[in-house]
Amino acid sequence: MKVLLVNASPRREGNTYRALCEVSRQLEKHGVESEIVQLGVKPVRSCIACNQCLEKQLGRCVFDDDICNRVSEKMAECDGFIIGSPVYYGQPTGAALSLVQRMFYSAGDLFQNKPAASIAVCRRGGATAAFQTMNMPFMMMNMPVVASQYWNIVYGLQPGESGMDTEGMQTMRTLADNMAFLLKRIHAEGAPAYPDREPWQGMHFIR
Ligand SMILES: Cc1cc2nc3c(=O)[nH]c(=O)nc-3n(C[C@H](O)[C@H](O)[C@H](O)COP(=O)(O)O)c2cc1C
Numbered sequence: 001m002k003v004l005l006v007n008a009s010p011r012r013e014g015n016t017y018r019a020l021c022e023v024s025r026q027l028e029k030h031g032v033e034s035e036i037v038q039l040g041v042k043p044v045r046s047c048i049a050c051n052q053c054l055e056k057q058l059g060r061c062v063f064d065d066d067i068c069n070r071v072s073e074k075m076a077e078c079d080g081f082i083i084g085s086p087v088y089y090g091q092p093t094g095a096a097l098s099l100v101q102r103m104f105y106s107a108g109d110l111f112q113n114k115p116a117a118s119i120a121v122c123r124r125g126g127a128t129a130a131f132q133t134m135n136m137p138f139m140m141m142n143m144p145v146v147a148s149q150y151w152n153i154v155y156g157l158q159p160g161e162s163g164m165d166t167e168g169m170q171t172m173r174t175l176a177d178n179m180a181f182l183l184k185r186i187h188a189e190g191a192p193a194y195p196d197r198e199p200w201q202g203m204h205f206i207r
Pocket of ligand 1: 009010011013014015016017085086087088089090091119122123124125128155156157158159
């Protein structure tokens with residue numbers, strides 16, 4: 001079993017990375033593999049609602065000039081998904097939002113039913129709003145949202161400071177414990193199959 005972790009901070013080894021490393025180490029203790037993908041500093045386009053992905057059933061975004069499709073492809077061999085983002089003005093980074101919106105719209109089948117979580121990293125405030133924002137898409141994708149002992153929030157300003165947030169780090173480890181537990185349950189021999197889905201009944205309130 002493998003979990004994909006996305007660091008949506010432009011700082012490769014900042015506080016978000018530190019939090020994700022804590023999750024990754026704890027997953028390893030449970031025998032669950034993980035990989036941290038860095039969004040880095042290159043732009044991540046936002047969705048332009050061209051609908052090419054859906055109309056042509058591409059299973060990927062028609063724009064292939066950034067990291068979006070690379071991350072989606074990785075989900076083909078991953079069983080869980082975690083995105084960590086710094087808090088910018090009480091929100092996740094623009095890159096975090098653009099990435100998730102385009103991946104879920106164009107390659108949603110790779111995410112359906114897979115347990116997911118988000119992590120918000122901040123200096124002082126706005127983390128709960130950012131955390132809630134990042135969790136919203138999971139619940140439209142039949143992705144069970146993995147809980148922890150507290151909201152997945154870690155504090156720190158300068159790179160590395162988040163390591164001093166001992167409760168935050170414990171929350172990361174508990175998140176990993178719960179993710180590993182859930183994955184093992186889902187993939188256990190004799191576990192029930194995912195529910196069959198009815199065909200989607202889109203209701204646009206327009207006549
Ligand atoms: C543009 C910008 C906006 C920020 N806004 C907030 C904020 O609203 N609340 C907060 O507590 N910290 C804010 N911060 C601080 C970062 O969230 C904090 O430094 C975090 O540890 C960065 O994570 P990283 O090291 O993974 O990049 C902001 C930082 C930047 C660059």
